[in-house]
Amino acid sequence: MKTGIRLFASMVCAALVLSSCSTVGYYYQAIDGQLDLMRRAVSFEEVIAERGPDDALSRKLARVRSIRDYASRELALPDNRSYRRYADLGRPYVVWNVFAAPEFSVRSTESCFPIAGCVAYRGFYAEADARAYASDLAAKGLDTFFGGVPAYSTLGWFDDPVLSTFVNYPEVELARILFHELAHQVVYVRDDTQFNESFAVAVEQEGVRRWLASQNGAGAGDAIRRWSAGRARQAEFLTMAIRHRGILAEIYASASSDTEKRLAKARQFQRMMSDYAVLKKSWDGYAGYDRFFMQGPNNALLASLAAYSDFVPGFTMLILKHGGDMKAFYGEVGAMSRKDRAARAETLRTLAGTPSL
Numbered sequence: 001m002k003t004g005i006r007l008f009a010s011m012v013c014a015a016l017v018l019s020s021c022s023t024v025g026y027y028y029q030a031i032d033g034q035l036d037l038m039r040r041a042v043s044f045e046e047v048i049a050e051r052g053p054d055d056a057l058s059r060k061l062a063r064v065r066s067i068r069d070y071a072s073r074e075l076a077l078p079d080n081r082s083y084r085r086y087a088d089l090g091r092p093y094v095v096w097n098v099f100a101a102p103e104f105s106v107r108s109t110e111s112c113f114p115i116a117g118c119v120a121y122r123g124f125y126a127e128a129d130a131r132a133y134a135s136d137l138a139a140k141g142l143d144t145f146f147g148g149v150p151a152y153s154t155l156g157w158f159d160d161p162v163l164s165t166f167v168n169y170p171e172v173e174l175a176r177i178l179f180h181e182l183a184h185q186v187v188y189v190r191d192d193t194q195f196n197e198s199f200a201v202a203v204e205q206e207g208v209r210r211w212l213a214s215q216n217g218a219g220a221g222d223a224i225r226r227w228s229a230g231r232a233r234q235a236e237f238l239t240m241a242i243r244h245r246g247i248l249a250e251i252y253a254s255a256s257s258d259t260e261k262r263l264a265k266a267r268q269f270q271r272m273m274s275d276y277a278v279l280k281k282s283w284d285g286y287a288g289y290d291r292f293f294m295q296g297p298n299n300a301l302l303a304s305l306a307a308y309s310d311f312v313p314g315f316t317m318l319i320l321k322h323g324g325d326m327k328a329f330y331g332e333v334g335a336m337s338r339k340d341r342a343a344r345a346e347t348l349r350t351l352a353g354t355p356s357l
Contacts, residue, residue: 026122033125034154037094040087041161047086060167061086067175067211074214075207076326077182081159088164093148095123096130099307100142101299104252104261106245108193108303109142116155117190120307123149143298147291151177153184172208172227179207186330189337195344197308199333202315205231206324236279237289238309244272245302269297314348321351 044065048058064083072079099121100109108120124130127148134144150166166177183203189195212224251264273293280287292301315333322328336344 029125029129030123033095034158036125037087037089037161037163038158040089041085041159042087043085057086057167061162063171064162064167064174064178067171067178070175070211070214071179071182071207074210075179075203076330077179077203077207078156078185080156080185082156082182082185083160083162083178085159085161086163086167087161090164092165093127093150094163094165095125095149095152096127096146097121097123097149097304098130098134098137098144098146099300099304100134100137100144101303103141103143103299104258104265106249106252106299106302106306108300108307110191110193112191118193120193120303123152143300145295145298145300145304147304151181153181155188156185172212172223175211176204176208179211180204187333187337189344192341192344193307194310195337195341195348198311198348199315201308201312202319203326205312205316206319206326233283233286233288236282237276238305240272240275240279241302241305242309244268244275245306248299248302272297311345311348311352313352313354314350317351 044061047061048055051058053059053062068083071077101107102109110118110120111122112118122133124133130146134146137144150169151160151163154160160181166174169177180200180203183200184196186203187196187199208227212220212227215223248265248268251261251268254261256264276289276293292305295301318332319326319329322332336347339347
């Protein structure tokens with residue numbers, strides 16, 4: 001771990017030398033946040049020895065260990081030291097991500113970093129910093145959206161620990177997060193957030209489906225039904241959001257004046273909220289997606305949803321193409337990752353049978 005810390009510090013120091021003054025503060029908070037997380041990490045065994053095997057956290061970590069072993073054994077995800085230690089952060093999220101998009105675009109503006117490349121968001125270890133950054137971007141005329149994130153991956157650079165920000169989630173959510181974050185260690189392409197996140201979501205969905213099917217005992221059937229119902233709601237929500245995103249993209253690409261576009265934009269988001277209200281009624285009032293609209297619907301919100309959903313159908317079809325053989329699937333995704341961005345997108349849209357947006 002000490003070697004990893006030195007490597008991390010040297011890479012960030014190089015980035016600081018090459019950065020403008022306006023980004024130095026951001027990099028420093030990133031260094032401090034990551035190092036603090038690493039310092040807090042202790043082995044599961046230490047936690048269990050201190051708290052006793054019957055303690056609630058000890059029992060949770062035992063279940064995490066079982067899910068973690070399943071990830072490598074059944075899903076061919078990396079068998080390494082990631083998610084085999086625990087860190088208590090004392091806050092609800094590990095980072096808060098800020099998305100931004102121009103007034104007349106449904107595509108995210110990107111932030112570029114020395115290790116991860118260009119991504120569709122910027123993360124902060126303090127919520128106040130995220131709010132301040134979002135406010136600055138909004139003052140410049142950008143649509144913004146930010147939200148807390150319970151976990152992230154260092155892409156294999158470090159041994160990512162299980163965090164207090166998600167350890168108490170229901171087991172299905174625990175499994176989903178572990179499968180998703182480990183997938184980032186398998187394939188990650190610089191400068192292509194949609195490819196990376198959609199790949200990880202496809203892996204998490206396949207992983208959770210298989211993991212639930214492998215569970216025995218009372219409640220297993222109910223867990224599968226609840227998960228299937230959640231997946232159905234998610235599909236309906238994304239279908240609704242994608243439809244409105246397509247309409248807005250046409251509005252922004254039109255020859256209308258800026259004033260006309262603003263009026264059309266406002267009307268379209270009102271229709272979106274009306275459609276969402278109809279969806280909620282069909283879900284018997286389920287309000288799990290209300291959090292997306294607490295800051296008001298805008299382009300940045302739609303861009304954030306796109307990052308995690310656009311290519312999932314293509315990746316899912318690729319898993320089916322390989323008969324569920326995850327190693328073969330990862331191999332083809334790895335080959336795809338070496339193509340240029342446009343070619344990757346076209347391949348995935350062809351697999352899914354969807355047109356380009």
